Structures are given as structure tokens and as C-alpha cells.
Amino acid sequence: MHTETNENSIFPKGEKTSPAYFTGTAWLNVLVPQDERGNYTIGNVFFEPGCRNNWHTHPAGQILIITDGKGFYQEKGKEARPIAKGDVVVIPSGVEHWHGATKNTSLTHIAITNITEKGAVDWLKPVTDEEYNSVH
């Protein structure tokens, strides 16, 4: 595991995420693989500036707790929501969306992702540069 941190970060960055699901570079530190009832998993995600994940859905939803930096959360067909340190995003099940950093700042969030028999996430297409640039 990588243990690089910046001065204010709470957790080590962890491992690079799969380029299949992210544009740019992001890092995942799994904090709790699953709780004792198997209902959710907890991870810390660090997005470098310009990085965002693909469009995706969660079969039982996800909660993001933004602990540092600035970025965006966008649901399909809606205006992007700027997000920053101290914000909480409750993502309903089945809603197509993406999240990531701004072009010039990193974004760090804790993600509590609900687990189901059908998994925890369904990955879709990348967020194109045109889509990403349009929210700035």
C-alpha cells in the first residue's frame, strides 16, 4: 500500500483506482471492507485535479462525506452540484451519476456504499471531456 499523505489528509491515499472506471488519477483506501451485517463498505477516495469517475449507479445507494478539496456531483439530466469539504451527498439507489475533483483542485471523500446481492456499483460510460468541462 502507498502511504503518501499531504499535510492535512486524514488517511493515506491507498491504491490507484482502476483506469476502467476513472478518467485521470484517483486513489482508494478501503477503511472497512464491510460492516458486521454485510450492509455496506467504507472507503476513502482521493481524486487528483481533473479526475472524475465514470457515470454509474448503486443498487442500494451511497453516501459521500467530503473531507477535503472541491469537486462536483452530477446526476444524469441535472445541473452539476459543486461539492466541498463539509458537504454530505446522499445518492439514491439506481440514479445515474458521477463525482470527481475540479480541474484545479483535488477532492477527498469518504464513501459509505451499500452492498446488495447484485453488488454495490454498476459502472457505465466515462464522463467525456465535453461533459466535464461544461460543469466548470
Place this chain on the structure above:
Amino acid sequence: MHTETNENSIFPKGEKTSPAYFTGTAWLNVLVPQDERGNYTIGNVFFEPGCRNNWHTHPAGQILIITDGKGFYQEKGKEARPIAKGDVVVIPSGVEHWHGATKNTSLTHIAITNITEKGAVDWLKPVTDEEYNSVH
């Protein structure tokens, strides 16, 4: 709601917790009352120096994510575990324990508390000064 923050805090402090369950002063900011399946609640707790909660149990467990400061986590009959920014504590169901700040530093943690039909926490006796002082 109180909105005082210190420079590095992620969230406003929220509301003072009940003196029935804490020795000293702590603050609770409910971040997510419950997730969409009703499995857990998420709150941010700020313990002032010297503050700790009572001995208690959780019927389905709790997870603490320490985001700032220093403190202790102790299970009944075991040595206290020092905890600090970046630590994660997985508290099993039914295990009697307490957590709180050190005498001279505050402690801030996010708590993900599993919900059951029997509630989320069973409060027991206060941590005495003798018990608290002995872990320092």
C-alpha cells in the same frame, strides 16, 4: 443549530449531547439520519478535552472514523486503545465500551451506527474519574 467551528474542522459542531450519557461536553452533528434502507445513521461527534461517553453497547455495532484530535477507546476488561486522526474503530455488537477525548486534547470522530428494531445504542453507567484517569 450552533455553527461554531475551529479552523480545521470539517463540520459545524452541532448540538450539545445529553449530559445523561456523557461526562463533560460533547457535540453531535447528525449528518445522515438514516440511509435509504434504514440500516444505519451517521453523525459527527466532537468531544471537548476531558469528555467521554458512558459505558454502552450497540445491538448491531458501530464504526468510528477519527478525523481530528486524540482520545481513547476502551472495551470492558481490556486495555484502553489510544486513538487519533486517521484511525478507524470497528465496534462489534454487544461489546461494552466507551470512547472520548484525552484530558488535554479534543477528539472528533464520524460515527456510523447500525440501527436495529431494538434501537442503536444501550447506555450504561458513566466512566468514573478513576477509570478515565487510569488510561492516561
